[in-house]
Amino acid sequence: MSTLGDAVHAECAKKGLKVEPEKIEQILTDAGVATSATTGVPVRLRVRRILAAGTKVLSASGENAESEESGPVAEASAHGANTSVPFNLDWSPADGINGVGSERNLRGKSSVLHFMAWALTGRCPLQTDVLSWVEHVEVEFSIDDVPVVVTFDVDSGVPVGAAVQEMTTGGTTRQTNLGSFSSDAEFESLMGALMLERLRLEPIAMWTIDKETSHAWPAYASALAVHADRLDPVVGNEGVLGTRMLQMFVGTSWAPTRAQAATALNAVKFARARASAKAKAAAEMTSTSIAVAEDRVTNAQELVDSFDAAEPDIDAMFSLAAAATDRARAAQELSLRLLTARSVATQVHDQLRAEQLRRNATIEDALARRFFNAMTPTVCPRCSAAVTSKRRDAEGHDHECSLCSSHLDLDAFAANVVVASEVPGDTRGEMVAATADAEAERAEFAADAPEDEDIDHEDDEHVVDALDALQQAASDADAAVAKLETDLAAAEQNRLDAEAAVQVSREGIERARARLRAEFELARAQGALESLQQTGVPVAPSPVDEVQVKVLEAADRLTGAWLKNDQDPLLVEVSKEITELARSFGADNITSVSLKGNANMDVYKGGAKSGYGSLTDGEKLRIKLATAIALIAHGHKAGVGRHPGLLFIDSPAAEEIPANDLEIMLSAMKAAAEETSMQIVVATTHGPMLASLLPPDNVLVATGRNFVW
Amino acid sequence: MTADSTTTHGGARPQATRMQHAIRVLVILDACGEVVKAGDPADAVKVIRSELRLQALDFWLRNPDYLADELVTKVEAGEFSESYLDTANHLLDDPEPDLRWYPMPRWHYGAYEAVDDAFSILDAYGLALLRRKGGVVKAARSQFFLTTKGKAAVADLAEEPRLSWYTEQVKLVALVAGTDLGSALKKRQYKQAEYAKTELGVNIAPIASGVRERLEKLRAANDHYSKDQGAPDAANHTDGSES
Numbered sequence: 030m031s032t033l034g035d036a037v038h039a040e041c042a043k044k045g046l047k048v049e050p051e052k053i054e055q056i057l058t059d060a061g062v063a064t065s066a067t068t069g070v071p072v073r074l075r076v077r078r079i080l081a082a083g084t085k086v087l088s089a090s091g092e093n094a095e096s097e098e099s100g101p102v103a104e105a106s107a108h109g110a111n112t113s114v115p116f117n118l119d120w121s122p123a124d125g126i127n128g129v130g131s132e133r134n135l136r137g138k139s140s141v142l143h144f145m146a147w148a149l150t151g152r153c154p155l156q157t158d159v160l161s162w163v164e165h166v167e168v169e170f171s172i173d174d175v176p177v178v179v180t181f182d183v184d185s186g187v188p189v190g191a192a193v194q195e196m197t198t199g200g201t202t203r204q205t206n207l208g209s210f211s212s213d214a215e216f217e218s219l220m221g222a223l224m225l226e227r228l229r230l231e232p233i234a235m236w237t238i239d240k241e242t243s244h245a246w247p248a249y250a251s252a253l254a255v256h257a258d259r260l261d262p263v264v265g266n267e268g269v270l271g272t273r274m275l276q277m278f279v280g281t282s283w284a285p286t287r288a289q290a291a292t293a294l295n296a297v298k299f300a301r302a303r304a305s306a307k308a309k310a311a312a313e314m315t316s317t318s319i320a321v322a323e324d325r326v327t328n329a330q331e332l333v334d335s336f337d338a339a340e341p342d343i344d345a346m347f348s349l350a351a352a353a354t355d356r357a358r359a360a361q362e363l364s365l366r367l368l369t370a371r372s373v374a375t376q377v378h379d380q381l382r383a384e385q386l387r388r389n390a391t392i393e394d395a396l397a398r399r400f401f402n403a404m405t406p407t408v409c410p411r412c413s414a415a416v417t418s419k420r421r422d423a424e425g426h427d428h429e430c431s432l433c434s435s436h437l438d439l440d441a442f443a444a445n446v447v448v449a450s451e452v453p454g455d456t457r458g459e460m461v462a463a464t465a466d467a468e469a470e471r472a473e474f475a476a477d478a479p480e481d482e483d484i485d486h487e488d489d490e491h492v493v494d495a496l497d498a499l500q501q502a503a504s505d506a507d508a509a510v511a512k513l514e515t516d517l518a519a520a521e522q523n524r525l526d527a528e529a530a531v532q533v534s535r536e537g538i539e540r541a542r543a544r545l546r547a548e549f550e551l552a553r554a555q556g557a558l559e560s561l562q563q564t565g566v567p568v569a570p571s572p573v574d575e576v577q578v579k580v581l582e583a584a585d586r587l588t589g590a591w592l593k594n595d596q597d598p599l600l601v602e603v604s605k606e607i608t609e610l611a612r613s614f615g616a617d618n619i620t621s622v623s624l625k626g627n628a629n630m631d632v633y634k635g636g637a638k639s640g641y642g643s644l645t646d647g648e649k650l651r652i653k654l655a656t657a658i659a660l661i662a663h664g665h666k667a668g669v670g671r672h673p674g675l676l677f678i679d680s681p682a683a684e685e686i687p688a689n690d691l692e693i694m695l696s697a698m699k700a701a702a703e704e705t706s707m708q709i710v711v712a713t714t715h716g717p718m719l720a721s722l723l724p725p726d727n728v729l730v731a732t733g734r735n736f737v738w
Numbered sequence: 739m740t741a742d743s744t745t746t747h748g749g750a751r752p753q754a755t756r757m758q759h760a761i762r763v764l765v766i767l768d769a770c771g772e773v774v775k776a777g778d779p780a781d782a783v784k785v786i787r788s789e790l791r792l793q794a795l796d797f798w799l800r801n802p803d804y805l806a807d808e809l810v811t812k813v814e815a816g817e818f819s820e821s822y823l824d825t826a827n828h829l830l831d832d833p834e835p836d837l838r839w840y841p842m843p844r845w846h847y848g849a850y851e852a853v854d855d856a857f858s859i860l861d862a863y864g865l866a867l868l869r870r871k872g873g874v875v876k877a878a879r880s881q882f883f884l885t886t887k888g889k890a891a892v893a894d895l896a897e898e899p900r901l902s903w904y905t906e907q908v909k910l911v912a913l914v915a916g917t918d919l920g921s922a923l924k925k926r927q928y929k930q931a932e933y934a935k936t937e938l939g940v941n942i943a944p945i946a947s948g949v950r951e952r953l954e955k956l957r958a959a960n961d962h963y964s965k966d967q968g969a970p971d972a973a974n975h976t977d978g979s980e981s
Binding site: 383385389391392393394396397401404405407409411416432470471474 | 751752753754755757758760761833837838857858859861862863864865891894895898899900901
């Protein structure tokens with residue numbers, strides 16, 4: 030069992046969580062959390078030699094044209110022609126403080142630092158034009174006194190080369206190729222792996238927002254430089270890494286584990302949060318779907334329930350339809366018969382009317398004739414001759430017309446009808462009959478109240494036959510029509526009833542169809558609901574084991590506490606050192622500083638406390654340099670820490686540092702470097718100062734308008 | 739025998755006889771004739787001084803629908819009381835007038851049917867006299883006189899079954915005609931659209947349905963305004979259907 034594993038086990042047990050120790054180990058291992066402390070032992074990294082060769086092109090408008098004063102190069106530039114100048118930088122910095130200087134800017138002093146950084150990290154910090162001049166670079170490092178040479182040619186900006194370890198035993202130098210590269214990526218990869226391994230550094234695990242990021246060698250390497258124009262944070266050059274950098278450089282035992290545990294915990298928490306959000310969304314979606322599906326089932330069920338269960342009788346429907354057809358046919362037949370009967374009745378009535386008219390005319394005629402005949406003709410209407418009594422008598426005796434002497438029908442005369450015998454017999458007969466009828470009517474008229482007589486019923490026996498027969502026929506026809514009308518009405522009603530029955534029956538079938546559709550819909554709705562219910566609410570298939578979280582939380586807590594316990598005393602020591610150094614650098618108004626575990630710093634000056642961030646740039650530079658040097662010195666003295674003891678300082682005097690202050694700083698740094706094993710390379714325009722302060726081997730200075738290389 | 743009687747609705751309609759024509763002329767002379775004046779024949783009591791008037795009166799007596807139409811017109815004009823609408827209704831709907839409906843053809847002077855045969859009967863029995871005024875060249879004007887004997891015959895006729903209908907019906911004709919001259923009557927009859935539209939020599943068509951419509955309208959209007967125009971003195975008025 031590991032230290033951390035045991036502690037986590039105990040911590041979990043204390044919290045009532047029973048976890049097998051093996052399981053804890055497994056969780057920690059899987060999460061990439063080292064289970065034992067790794068105490069940082071400083072490894073010394075030094076730059077021994079730097080070679081850079083190539084051809085620089087100086088143009089009238091280039092950065093190098095800044096020099097408008099006399100000089101071969103400047104003169105060439107002034108004429109506007111590009112001048113190719115081969116260069117060959119070869120400098121071997123010594124331990125302690127080294128200075129790269131020129132009297133002017135843009136004379137290549139920063140580039141010297143850049144060549145070293147390039148070789149150190151595999152990442153090229155050179156400006157494009159400078160890069161295009163470089164043909165070959167060779168930098169020899171010493172890592173705990175083991176020489177490692179990084180050599181590469183540059184073709185069109187692409188580095189091709191190798192890292193070689195040189196071992197000299199018994200006067201023989203043996204070279205071991207540590208790796209080759211032929212591109213920027215390969216170069217960086219090689220140097221990252223090589224340096225982390227050799228410097229015994231570990232990648233810094235960080236959790237940013239939603240992913241784990243591993244900061245490796247370039248991050249450390251950048252922390253080896255102090256730029257006058259990049260003074261935040263106090264440790265390193267990247268804000269988010271300040272804390273971790275500090276922890277690593279201070280050399281706290283649990284620093285890597287602490288970082289790993291925190292990162293692993295963040296990762297699982299993030300995974301858990303994301304899984305829970307997903308599960309929640311899924312659950313919401315599912316529950317909404319289920320609600321919709323349930324509604325659908327309810328609605329479908331209601332629809333199904335709204336139908337009665339009666340099955341439609343198709344046979345009944347067909348027989349009803351047949352009956353309806355029969356009844357319709359019957360009604361149609363009756364209707365036709367009625368039409369015929371009406372036509373017959375009309376005809377009979379017409380005939381009856383005609384007979385009545387005829388009889389009226391006949392009888393009226395007879396009555397009129399009788400009326401006139403009862404009178405005595407007096408004069409011939411034709412010739413106005415008087416009708417003599419002789420002629421009148423002749424009617425009785427000789428049966429001659431008193432007017433025209435025509436022979437009269439004797440029989441008719443006996444029946445009171447005056448008609449010439451030459452008149453056709455039929456006519457005479459009709460006249461006699463009509464007269465008889467008229468006589469009868471007169472007799473009846475005289476007997477009864479005449480005003481109530483109805484002409485249709487006052488007929489004589491003689492004529493009753495035809496008229497009565499017609500009247501009978503008419504009333505029969507009317508009765509037939511009436512009966513047929515009644516029958517037809519009944520038949521129509523029957524037909525309507527039958528059709529209504531068919532309609533009802535048909536509606537029953539329609540309802541059955543609709544019910545079937547509703548049942549289908551219900552079945553579908555139920556199916557949909559069931560499948561949703563079976564799928565169920567996805568019970569957050571949490572990829573995050575709560576035990577894992579608990580274990581990592583415990584690990585995070587424990588390592589945090591341990592780290593703090595371990596680190597706090599160290600920070601007190603370092604803070605003391607920083608204060609001294611900062612004061613020696615000229616910031617004598619600062620009474621004390623307190624470096625925090627989170628890489629923040631309280632600064633006390635003139636009795637007041639302020640943060641690092643609120644200091645002036647000059648103060649910041651002094652404190653930042655003091656901190657870097659203090660971390661190196663502390664590691665060296667205590668034998669605990671991970672700072673490789675190499676420091677690049679670029680243009681410190683640019684930031685409100687007066688020349689004499691710089692001198693004080695350099696002197697102080699020199700003193701510190703003599704006490705402690707470290708290598709510092711300072712690039713500054715105060716070349717002469719470097720030359721005066723530092724031993725010649727430690728100085729690479731261009732004087733006047735000259736270039737460093 | 740009467741001229742061109744013809745078939746109309748409801749099948750064969752028998753021709754009116756000379757005797758019926760004579761009866762009609764007799765009652766028309768009695769009911770519609772004016773009292774004779776000095777210079778008229780000694781035995782005459784009533785006279786119709788134009789054949790046009792006689793023909794026009796006969797037309798109304800034979801065509802109950804036109805007579806009903808005249809009654810409606812008179813009620814409409816406020817000359818007759820509203821009760822005559824009932825009378826008109828009877829004329830249109832009862833079987834009695836229809837039995838005596840004998841359409842007349844139209845000639846230049848309006849409805850016309852030769853009256854000679856019928857009048858000769860009246861003449862032979864001394865019931866009526868025909869006198870013609872004017873010469874041979876200029877169209878003569880006939881005057882139709884009713885004799886005392888004729889007047890007595892009409893009284894007898896009123897006691898006869900069936901024939902007494904004419905003595906009643908002619909009272910309505912007299913009422914409608916008033917004292918208008920023949921030409922005035924003809925004009926009135928021309929106003930009755932159907933009459934005017936009839937071609938010469940063709941029986942004048944019945945207008946019963948149109949009259950019925952007018953009558954209903956008038957009745958509805960009168961019911962609405964409830965106005966009683968007051969009837970003219972019509973002591974002899976009876977419903978056409980009763981006799």
